[in-house]
Amino acid sequence: MIRIGPSGNSDAFYASGRKHTYEEGEFLHSLGLNAFEYSFGRGVSMSDETACKIKSEFSKYDVAISAHAPYYTNFANPDPEMIGKSIGYILQSVYACNKMGGERVVFHPAACGKAERKDAVAATKSNLTLLAEKCRDISFPFKLCVETMGKLNQIGTVEEVVDFCLIDDMFYPCFDFGHINSYMRGGIKTKDDYKRILDYTIDKLGFEKASNMHVHFSKIMYGDKGEIKHLTFADEKYGPEYAFLAELFDEYNMSPYVICESAGTMSDDALIMKNLHKNA
Numbered sequence: 001m002i003r004i005g006p007s008g009n010s011d012a013f014y015a016s017g018r019k020h021t022y023e024e025g026e027f028l029h030s031l032g033l034n035a036f037e038y039s040f041g042r043g044v045s046m047s048d049e050t051a052c053k054i055k056s057e058f059s060k061y062d063v064a065i066s067a068h069a070p071y072y073t074n075f076a077n078p079d080p081e082m083i084g085k086s087i088g089y090i091l092q093s094v095y096a097c098n099k100m101g102g103e104r105v106v107f108h109p110a111a112c113g114k115a116e117r118k119d120a121v122a123a124t125k126s127n128l129t130l131l132a133e134k135c136r137d138i139s140f141p142f143k144l145c146v147e148t149m150g151k152l153n154q155i156g157t158v159e160e161v162v163d164f165c166l167i168d169d170m171f172y173p174c175f176d177f178g179h180i181n182s183y184m185r186g187g188i189k190t191k192d193d194y195k196r197i198l199d200y201t202i203d204k205l206g207f208e209k210a211s212n213m214h215v216h217f218s219k220i221m222y223g224d225k226g227e228i229k230h231l232t233f234a235d236e237k238y239g240p241e242y243a244f245l246a247e248l249f250d251e252y253n254m255s256p257y258v259i260c261e262s263a264g265t266m267s268d269d270a271l272i273m274k275n276l277h278k279n280a
Contacts, residue, residue: 002249002280003064004258004273005035006266007216013267022050022057029061033270037259038100039068044092048099055101066104066145066214066257067097075127076110076120076155083127087134094135094142104214104257106145106174109164110155117155124155125164132168143172145214150179150227157183158197162204173201174214178230178261181240182222191244198248211254217242217273218261232262233269246276 005028009018013027024036036058040046058065070093073086093105110124128146135144146164149156158173158180165171175197181188188194202210219231219238231238249256260270274280 001255002258002277003035003256004270004277004280005033005037005063005260006270007037007068007259007261008039008266010267011264022053025054025057025059025061025063028063028267031267031271033267033274034062035064035066035257035259037066037068037106038097038102040093040096041068041071043070044089044096046096046099051096051099055099059101064257065097065100065102066106066259067093067100067102069093069105069107071108073107074110074113075124075131076113076115078113078115078123083130086127087131090131090144091134094138094144098140098142103141104143104145104172106147106214106216108149108154108156109146109161112153112155120155121160124160125167128164128167128171132170135170142170143212143214144170145172145174147174147216148176148179148183150176150182150220150222152183152226154226158200162201165205165209169209172209172212172214173205174216175201176216176261177240177245178216178218178220179227181238182220182227185222185224185226186239188240191247194245194248198252198254202252211252211256213254213256215256215258216261217245217258218263218269230261230263232265233272234265242273243276246273250278 070089112120221228260266262269
């Protein structure tokens with residue numbers, strides 16, 4: 001089953017009179033959506049009471065929850081102390097997500113900094129192997145979703161992310177198609193553009209892992225250096241468009257977890273995405 005929903009609380013959520021994230025379960029269910037992503041972007045801080053309330057309400061309405069780890073993880077950092085901090089942020093996110101009833105944690109892999117790209121990629125892969133070792137004793141189910149990135153100085157192309165996902169079974173790709181399109185400066189335009197990405201991923205990772213990929217989707221403004229800012233589906237200048245991807249997910253019988261990251265209109269645009277599917 002394809003799950004689709006927003007990242008964070010949308011303008012429509014607040015306009016409905018709701019205020020608290022635990023109310024998202026009922027709100028999304030009323031729209032026919034069944035996924036949500038909670039962002040720990042600026043740090044993992046949530047009481048056990050809040051986490052348990054979210055878990056209870058989301059479970060009641062069959063809305064799955066994922067979490068985004070703090071944005072400042074960087075597994076290419078040359079300082080071992082900073083790598084230790086990035087590992088800590090991931091671990092904190094995994095445990096917090098579990099308390100909310102979720103399994104998926106999305107994270108940013110790395111940035112090049114002053115290093116050559118090939119060296120930064122090699123360092124990232126080595127440090128993600130270390131992360132996997134640190135996660136080995138976790139007793140509950142979880143997935144670490146490595147996100148594709150949208151700026152040219154960041155690590156996280158489709159090929160790099162797929163390669164990182166070969167490190168261990170716990171790693172799954174998080175394909176942010178707005179990021180991919182921004183990195184390529186408008187390179188996703190046709191159904192074949194999406195198909196090449198899906199076929200490559202299935203070939204390298206196998207159908208089961210590829211089918212259960214995590215997806216972020218939004219239209220994003222980009223420039224010479226890649227991503228600039230998130231937009232809404234109303235934008236007609238920048239892509240990508242979701243319709244071709246929806247067709248392929250249905251044709252391939254895949255079961256991704258799809259999160260809309262539009263600017264403010266996340267739940268509205270997620271519903272547009274859902275209605276493009278035959279089986280969502």
